Amino acid sequence: MAASPEPTTVLACEGICCHLPAEPRPVQVLHGISFSVSRRTSLGIVGESGAGKSMLIKTIMGLNPTARITGTVRLDGTDVASLAEKKRNAVIGRKVGIVFQNPMTSLNPFVRVGRQIEEHARYHLGLSRREAKERAIELLRVVGIADPEECYSFYPHHFSGGMKQRIMIATALACEPDLLIADEATTALDVTVQKEILDLLQVIQEERQMAMILVTHNLGIVAGRTDEVLVLYGGHVVEHGPTDRVFATPRHRYTAALLSAMPQLDQPAHTRLATIPGQPPNLANAPKGCPFAPRCPVATADCHETMPVMTVSADGRHRFACHFPVAAGAEAAP
Amino acid sequence: MSAGALPYLKAISTRLLAGIPVFILVTFAATALSSLAPGSAAQLILGENASSQQIAELNAAYGYDLPVWERYFKWLGGVVQGDFGRTLFSQQSVAKLLVDRAAVTFEIAFLAMFVSFIIAVPLALYTASHPGKLLDTVLRSIASVLLSVPTFVTVVLLAYIFAIVLRWLPATGWENFSDDPLANLWYVTLPVLCLAPHQTAYLYRVARGEFLATLQEDFVTVARAKGMPLSYILLRHVLRPSLPQVLTVLGLSMTYLLGGSFIVESYFAVPGIGWTILSAVNSHDFPVVQAILSLTVAIFVVIFILVDLGYTLIDPRVDVS
Numbered sequence: 001m002a003a004s005p006e007p008t009t010v011l012a013c014e015g016i017c018c019h020l021p022a023e024p025r026p027v028q029v030l031h032g033i034s035f036s037v038s039r040r041t042s043l044g045i046v047g048e049s050g051a052g053k054s055m056l057i058k059t060i061m062g063l064n065p066t067a068r069i070t071g072t073v074r075l076d077g078t079d080v081a082s083l084a085e086k087k088r089n090a091v092i093g094r095k096v097g098i099v100f101q102n103p104m105t106s107l108n109p110f111v112r113v114g115r116q117i118e119e120h121a122r123y124h125l126g127l128s129r130r131e132a133k134e135r136a137i138e139l140l141r142v143v144g145i146a147d148p149e150e151c152y153s154f155y156p157h158h159f160s161g162g163m164k165q166r167i168m169i170a171t172a173l174a175c176e177p178d179l180l181i182a183d184e185a186t187t188a189l190d191v192t193v194q195k196e197i198l199d200l201l202q203v204i205q206e207e208r209q210m211a212m213i214l215v216t217h218n219l220g221i222v223a224g225r226t227d228e229v230l231v232l233y234g235g236h237v238v239e240h241g242p243t244d245r246v247f248a249t250p251r252h253r254y255t256a257a258l259l260s261a262m263p264q265l266d267q268p269a270h271t272r273l274a275t276i277p278g279q280p281p282n283l284a285n286a287p288k289g290c291p292f293a294p295r296c297p298v299a300t301a302d303c304h305e306t307m308p309v310m311t312v313s314a315d316g317r318h319r320f321a322c323h324f325p326v327a328a329g330a331e332a333a334p
Numbered sequence: 335m336s337a338g339a340l341p342y343l344k345a346i347s348t349r350l351l352a353g354i355p356v357f358i359l360v361t362f363a364a365t366a367l368s369s370l371a372p373g374s375a376a377q378l379i380l381g382e383n384a385s386s387q388q389i390a391e392l393n394a395a396y397g398y399d400l401p402v403w404e405r406y407f408k409w410l411g412g413v414v415q416g417d418f419g420r421t422l423f424s425q426q427s428v429a430k431l432l433v434d435r436a437a438v439t440f441e442i443a444f445l446a447m448f449v450s451f452i453i454a455v456p457l458a459l460y461t462a463s464h465p466g467k468l469l470d471t472v473l474r475s476i477a478s479v480l481l482s483v484p485t486f487v488t489v490v491l492l493a494y495i496f497a498i499v500l501r502w503l504p505a506t507g508w509e510n511f512s513d514d515p516l517a518n519l520w521y522v523t524l525p526v527l528c529l530a531p532h533q534t535a536y537l538y539r540v541a542r543g544e545f546l547a548t549l550q551e552d553f554v555t556v557a558r559a560k561g562m563p564l565s566y567i568l569l570r571h572v573l574r575p576s577l578p579q580v581l582t583v584l585g586l587s588m589t590y591l592l593g594g595s596f597i598v599e600s601y602f603a604v605p606g607i608g609w610t611i612l613s614a615v616n617s618h619d620f621p622v623v624q625a626i627l628s629l630t631v632a633i634f635v636v637i638f639i640l641v642d643l644g645y646t647l648i649d650p651r652v653d654v655s
Contacts, residue, residue: 061559086563093561100559105552109651110574116553119570120560155650171560 009074010178010211011060011096012036016071018052018059026068027284029055031236033071037179037228042205042212044222044243046258047232050280053215056232057183061098062088076178094124097172097210099201101184103164107156113167114152121174139170143200162193169200173208180205181213186221198225219262223247231255234281234291237310241318251311251320254292290323298324341654346639353635357628358410364627365406368620379422409624418628419621428625431610436629438508439599439606441518443591445526447584450534455580458538459568462545473538480535489528489601496524506603525598533587540583544576551575577648585641592633 018030030052037043047053058064060073062080073081075095080088100106107116117139118132127135133152140148143166156164165185172180182201186194202225205212214226222229222243229246231239231254239252250256260274278295281287287294293303303323312319376392377384393399397408412419418428461470497505503524509517548554549572557567592607599609607626614622645652 063555063558089558089561089563091561093559096559098556098559100552100556102552106556108551108553108557108571108575110649111570119557119566120562123562123566157651168556171556 008039009036010039010076011213012072012074013060014072014074016056016059016069016073018055018064019068020055020064021066021068022284028286029235029283030059033232033237035230035237035240037211037213039178039211040206040209041228042202042214042226044226044229045213045215045232046217046219046222046229048217048280050234050283051232052235053217053232054183055235057098057181057213057215061092061096061181090124093120094175095177096179096181097175097177098181098183099165099168099172099185102188103161103168104188106168107164109156111155112153113156113159116156117167117171117174120171124175135174136170139173140167142173142204143167143170145170161189162197165189165193165197166200169197169204173204176208177210179211179213181215183215184217185214187216187218194221219247219258231258234286235283236291236321237319238292238322239318239320241313241320245318249326251318251325252292252322253296253298253324253326255320256326257295257297290321300324342643345642345654349639349642350635353631356635357631360631361410361624361628362406364624365409366402368618368623369402409621413628418625421622422619423617428621431622432607432625432629435605435607435610437510438604439592439595439608441511442522442525442529442595442598442604442606443588445522446529446533446591447588449526449530450537451584453530454534454537455541458541459545459573462542462549463564463568463572465546474542477535477538480531481539483531485528485532485595485597486601488531489598492524492528493601496527508602508604521602521604525595525602525604528598528601529591529595533591536587537580537583541576541580544579545572548572548576574648578645581641581644581648585637585644589634589637592637593630 013036014034016030016033017028019026019028033052033056035043045053045056055064059067059069062085069081071081072079075091078091080091083091107113114133114136117136118127121127121135122129122132137148137152140151145151145163145166151158156167159167168185180201185201186197189197198221201212201214204210212226214222216222226243228241229239229243230237231246231252233254239246239250239255246255247259250259254276257274257276261276263273276295281291281294287304289302289304289306290296290299290308293299296303300323306323308321308323310319310321311325376389376396376398380388380392390399397405400408409419416429418432420426421428421431457473461467461473464470493505496503504521505524508521511518545568554567554571557571562570595606596608596612598604599606600612603609607629611623611626613619614626643654646654
């Protein structure tokens with residue numbers, strides 16, 4: 001996964017804010033999210049339910065028609081957020097492949113899988129029926145489906161959950177995208193299948209030299225498989241940096257608490273797992289200061305009142321937004 | 335594909351067999367009810383001044399003095415051989431009469447259904463994909479109004495406008511398609527126009543709801559993420575998954591329409607099933623009533639078989655058996 005000397009940026013997001021229409025006033029679900037992913041690298045986006053992970057992906061993909069969105073989304077240098085809807089869909093559909101959470105509902109039960117894999121390749125790339133079929137069968141082989149020629153004309157109900165997710169991956173690859181997004185792609189699968197799918201995603205990403213975003217609530221998935229990790233909380237980026245560094249020396253109190261809540265293999269049996277007390281913030285009534293302050297063990301009055309600014313490490317690769325960060329190099333203590 | 339025909343035949347025959355008890359129940363109930371109805375056929379035929387002996391003779395001749403179950407089995411025996419008896423007054427074959435009258439009702443029903451389908455489904459598809467827009471709001475209100483206007487009001491209103499004020503269409507009468515296709519079209523328009531609005535509104539609401547629900551499905555989000563144009567998504571990914579529900583509604587309203595639209599047929603004096611059964615009941619023409627009831631049951635059974643088969647054609651997950 002070693003990055004090449006000058007990786008080209010595939011996706012660059014700058015200050016993405018998203019307001020969803022609601023009564024009595026719109027709810028802001030994303031607060032100035034910035035990050036970028038380069039070719040041949042992978043980014044993990046982690047956060048618990050309601051942190052804004054899926055909202056962020058939907059916003060990038062333009063799947064949030066009712067939301068008010070500001071900020072820029074650059075895809076291979078093109079500012080897609082400023083394009084007209086039709087143009088934007090075409091650019092995104094061609095350059096981004098996405099695998100969603102639930103393989104059972106992501107495939108249309110009324111349409112043969114072959115067509116679902118190839119339809120956008122035919123539309124965006126103008127492939128002929130035969131070319132598209134060849135490509136779809138080849139992709140089915142790549143994702144490890146036995147008998148791809150036969151499976152090409154099956155309906156989705158012939159496949160198990162893991163197989164369906166493989167088909168979804170084949171679908172995501174059909175236009176040879178520059179960016180592959182796995183939005184909780186393994187959450188609905190059982191653990192052994194989960195590992196197979198993650199390994200498959202990793203192999204494919206490396207072979208095809210794509211950029212990849214792994215969205216998950218499971219830190220374990222991000223750990224060995226991504227170059228960078230972006231931690232979201234309450235619609236804010238709270239910490240962002242190289243994965244090994246964030247795991248070894250988390251600076252934000254939330255990241256530290258999350259990591260200490262993970263079971264460790266060297267713990268004696270029946271050790272109580274650490275938990276983070278409380279609930280994630282209600283976005284309709286978000287706290288004024290740090291979104292994590294209500295649950296933070298070291299929060300002061302200031303934490304509740306003012307939003308911490310992003311602190312960037314000396315080498316510029318690790319950033320976090322906390323008034324009282326965990327000391328660098330210190331153990332993640334609650 | 336040829337091996338696939340057998341399960342269909344099996345499915346059809348089991349459903350037909352299942353329809354037999356329903357058929358017997360309904361027709362027997364009709365026989366029983368006819369003996370409870372006030373007045374008697376004999377009295378009606380022979381007039382006010384008939385002696386009780388004359389009435390008894392006529393009853394014996396037609397078998398009206400037999401117990402209900404005996405009368406019923408006699409009738410059923412005839413039906414099995416395709417004999418529905420003769421009409422009480424004109425002594426025509428009931429079966430022949432039924433075929434003529436059913437053709438009229440079927441024509442009106444199918445045309446009304448066709449018109450409402452080609453209006454309601456595309457509009458529903460469009461408005462479901464543009465919810466809350468002006469057209470959606472307007473059509474929803476129109477549908478509510480059309481649904482709440484009873485047919486007898488529509489009939490009077492449209493007859494007044496098109497037959498009396500504008501004089502474009504005839505107020506009453508009928509011409510068979512086989513006799514004169516143009517005249518047939520001229521006579522059928524107003525009855526169809528009267529049945530279609532209610533059907534259209536109903537179908538529109540069901541279809542719009544179904545389309546809206548399908549548009550929420552994950553696979554539609556996937557298709558959008560793939561950057562497919564809306565028209566493609568609607569036709570390829572939304573229309574077919576929504577059709578089973580639409581088909582159910584279509585089947586239900588079809589049974590209703592084919593059973594004869596009493597109001598429309600009697601208002602425009604159209605010799606269909608509804609008009610025929612009304613006059614038969616009034617004149618105690620029992621063989622005709624019985625035959626039309628049988629036909630109605632048969633229509634229900636057949637339509638539901640067709641709807642079931644339709645599911646298997648639309649949905650690849652549904653097996654024939």
